[in-house]
Amino acid sequence: MSSCPEPPLRSPSVTGPSQHDSALVVFAQAALSAIADPERAAGMQAYMKTEMPFYGVQKAGRAPILHDLIRRFPPSDRAAYESTVLDLWNLPHREEKYLALGVARRFTTFVTPVSLPLYRRLIVEGAWWDLVDEVATHLICDLVIGYPAEVWPVIDTWIDSEDMWLRRSAIICQVGAKERTDPERLFGYCAQRAFEQEFFIRKAIGWALRQHARIDPTSVARFVTGHREELSGLSYREATKHIGHLVA
Numbered sequence: 001m002s003s004c005p006e007p008p009l010r011s012p013s014v015t016g017p018s019q020h021d022s023a024l025v026v027f028a029q030a031a032l033s034a035i036a037d038p039e040r041a042a043g044m045q046a047y048m049k050t051e052m053p054f055y056g057v058q059k060a061g062r063a064p065i066l067h068d069l070i071r072r073f074p075p076s077d078r079a080a081y082e083s084t085v086l087d088l089w090n091l092p093h094r095e096e097k098y099l100a101l102g103v104a105r106r107f108t109t110f111v112t113p114v115s116l117p118l119y120r121r122l123i124v125e126g127a128w129w130d131l132v133d134e135v136a137t138h139l140i141c142d143l144v145i146g147y148p149a150e151v152w153p154v155i156d157t158w159i160d161s162e163d164m165w166l167r168r169s170a171i172i173c174q175v176g177a178k179e180r181t182d183p184e185r186l187f188g189y190c191a192q193r194a195f196e197q198e199f200f201i202r203k204a205i206g207w208a209l210r211q212h213a214r215i216d217p218t219s220v221a222r223f224v225t226g227h228r229e230e231l232s233g234l235s236y237r238e239a240t241k242h243i244g245h246l247v248a
Contacts, residue, residue, distance in 0.1 A: 024073045025087055031065045032057050032095055044094070048130060054094050062095060066102040074107070081110040082118055089122065097126070101134045111142050113150040119143075123165050129200065136169035137176055144173055145180050152185065159189050164198055171204040175211045186212055187223050194230040205231070206238020213243050221246035 032055045041056030048054075057065075075081035081104075088100035101122070105111070119139045126132050143151040158170040171189050174181045190205045213220040224231060224239050225247055231239070240247050 024069070024084060025091065027072065028065065028069060028088060028096060028099055029091065031068070032062075032093070035061050048094065048128065050094070050128065052094050053092060057095050059098075062098060062102070066099055066106070069099060069103060070106050075110070078110050078112075078114060081107055082115070085118065085122075089125075097131060098134075101131065104135075105138050108142075111139060111146075113143060113147050115139075116143060116151060116154060120166070123169050124163055127165050129168075132165045132169060133172065136173045140169060140173040141176055144182070145177055148182070152182070156185075159192055164200060167193060167196075168200050168204045171201070171208050175208055178215055181212055181215065183212070183216065183219060187219075190223070190235075191227055191230065194227060194232070194235065197232075199234070202232045202234045203238065205235040209235070209239035210241055213239065217243045217246055 035055075035057055037056035039056065040058070041054035044054045044056060044058070045052070073084060075084050085100050085104045088096050088103060091097070104115075104119075104122070119135050122135050123132050126135065140151075140155070144155060155170050155173060158166040161167055161170075171193065174186055186208060190209060193201050194205065196202065209220050209224065220239060221243050224236055228236065
């Protein structure tokens with residue numbers, strides 16, 4: 001996990017919208033507009049602390065739209081998968097980006113190392129916890145579990161990235177990995193960024209350690225005890241939430 005230069009971001013291929021793409025966009029926007037709730041949209045926007053517009057459609061309302069999108073517009077190959085994800089992602093509303101991430105996750109055939117530059121783009125452009133965490137804890141998690149030899153060397157560069165959201169993604173990408181967690185990388189990443197004052201990094205460290213404590217509480221207790229001076233109070237509290245009896 002030595003520091004090495006971050007690879008350049010490869011831009012996913014972008015072509016002009018096809019008839020399929022246009023129909024996809026029209027369908028998604030019409031479906032969301034039909035159940036839009038302006039009052040709820042204002043609250044969702046305020047909660048996310050963003051200027052990005054919302055339709056005001058919460059997860060339960062988006063679920064049937066996502067189901068129909070997947071049924072009506074299945075990508076025929078990886079290029080079509082990328083195009084479908086980006087066509088939704090590039091739309092202006094938050095819920096359209098949520099649909100893009102739902103599509104990206106659902107078509108598991110294309111969740112392979114070839115799609116890693118696409119997921120990196122979603123993290124860098126998403127640049128807020130709701131979008132970034134969805135990519136990191138699902139798509140990136142699936143890749144590090146399924147293709148460790150190919151994917152970990154890339155993630156090892158993210159932990160030193162100038163982009164805070166890539167650093168956060170490296171730390172939390174094993175949340176949910178359970179017994180398939182790579183503990184050396186988890187503890188190494190947390191130790192490497194323990195000095196940071198950035199809230200989202202400190203919170204990420206605590207979250208990642210707390211989740212791993214469900215599987216291996218003794219190792220997490222040993223780590224936080226050995227790094228008590230380096231870890232922020234927030235990281236320590238989050239990490240020990242369920243293992244206080246082991247570190248008292």
